[in-house]
Amino acid sequence: MAYPFQLGFQDATSPIMEELLHFHDHTLMIVFLISSLVLYIISLMLTTKLTHTSTMDAQEVETIWTILPAIILILIALPSLRILYMMDEINSPSLTVKTMGHQWYWSYEYTDYEDLSFDSYMIPTQELKPGELRLLEVDNRVVLPMEVTIRMLISSEDVLHSWAVPSLGLKTDAIPGRLNQTTLMGTRPGLYYGQCSEICGSNHSFMPIVLELVPLSYFEKWSVFML
Amino acid sequence: MLDIEFQKSPKGKWTTPPFDPRFPNQNQTRNCYQNFLDYHRCVKRMNRRGKSTQPCEYYFRVFHSLCPKSWVQRWTEQIQGGTFAGKI
Numbered sequence: 556m557a558y559p560f561q562l563g564f565q566d567a568t569s570p571i572m573e574e575l576l577h578f579h580d581h582t583l584m585i586v587f588l589i590s591s592l593v594l595y596i597i598s599l600m601l602t603t604k605l606t607h608t609s610t611m612d613a614q615e616v617e618t619i620w621t622i623l624p625a626i627i628l629i630l631i632a633l634p635s636l637r638i639l640y641m642m643d644e645i646n647s648p649s650l651t652v653k654t655m656g657h658q659w660y661w662s663y664e665y666t667d668y669e670d671l672s673f674d675s676y677m678i679p680t681q682e683l684k685p686g687e688l689r690l691l692e693v694d695n696r697v698v699l700p701m702e703v704t705i706r707m708l709i710s711s712e713d714v715l716h717s718w719a720v721p722s723l724g725l726k727t728d729a730i731p732g733r734l735n736q737t738t739l740m741g742t743r744p745g746l747y748y749g750q751c752s753e754i755c756g757s758n759h760s761f762m763p764i765v766l767e768l769v770p771l772s773y774f775e776k777w778s779v780f781m782l
Numbered sequence: 783m784l785d786i787e788f789q790k791s792p793k794g795k796w797t798t799p800p801f802d803p804r805f806p807n808q809n810q811t812r813n814c815y816q817n818f819l820d821y822h823r824c825v826k827r828m829n830r831r832g833k834s835t836q837p838c839e840y841y842f843r844v845f846h847s848l849c850p851k852s853w854v855q856r857w858t859e860q861i862q863g864g865t866f867a868g869k870i
Contacts, residue, residue, distance in 0.1 A: 596828070646801075647800060647801055650797070651798045651847045655852070664850065664851055667798050667847050670851070672851060678851050706798065708810060710850055712852060732811070732815055732852070734808065734811040735808055737842055
């Protein structure tokens with residue numbers, strides 16, 4: 556989950572998010588290098604008494620500062636495309652979970668075997684227990700088995716919403732009349748928080764998502780209990 | 783750590799709809815709708831021929847897993863009311 560004074564991404568809980576983290580590190584390093592080089596050159600330019608007013612030919616430097624940025628862009632594009640295609644890999648999920656966005660809560664349906672469905676409302680600030688997170692906790696969490704490929708199908712019953720869990724690198728729009736698919740694979744147990752990511756009315760900021768990733772046996776017990 | 787193979791369901795039993803190459807992309811709306819149609823068409827034709835509708839169960843399980851309950855409810859009511867837009 557997000558924490559105070561956070562600077563970077565949340566810790567990755569899925570393989571894709573790990574890749575995205577590393578890609579971001581790589582790209583940000585390039586950006587820092589270019590920015591510091593430019594700042595340094597500007598500072599040099601502004602602090603010299605030397606002048607040169609008769610520049611006629613700059614062919615060589617122009618070539619360098621065309622080719623080099625092109626190479627840098629390719630070095631950014633290749634990992635980016637690699638991750639893009641990795642996100643689209645065909646995998647065989649073991650479980651399908653549907654989530655429907657409403658104003659202003661999420662509902663979840665697990666219908667592979669029996670019909671398990673429930674609503675997930677935010678816990679109001681007044682009713683939080685000590686240690687719980689403000690505007691992030693819900694009454695019914697989405698319990699899922701860990702280390703299992705899960706097909707998430709996301710839609711909406713009224714207006715546009717978006718189902719996002721940053722720790723797993725997930726964000727998929729919930730569009731009425733459309734069923735959007737995303738793949739979820741959590742590598743470790745824990746609680747993972749997200750918030751609605753498409754403006755949907757007055758309580759848009761108050762419909763969070765909480766995933767509870769647990770071992771398969773716990774998930775089976777929970778689903779029997781919830782039925 | 784946890785044995786993934788041990789966690790998977792015994793072979794031959796239903797887990798979840800498999801990947802359908804007819805619908806490879808993010809938008810799975812048609813996947814849900816098509817299996818819903820295919821189930822009802824299958825049941826109608828099997829009943830017309832007096833055969834068992836057991837083979838149609840595959841389509842039922844797929845749309846039951848994929849389609850939101852509200853959609854299935856709405857379409858079922860439309861079928862019963864004669865206002866369903868699809869061809870069955």
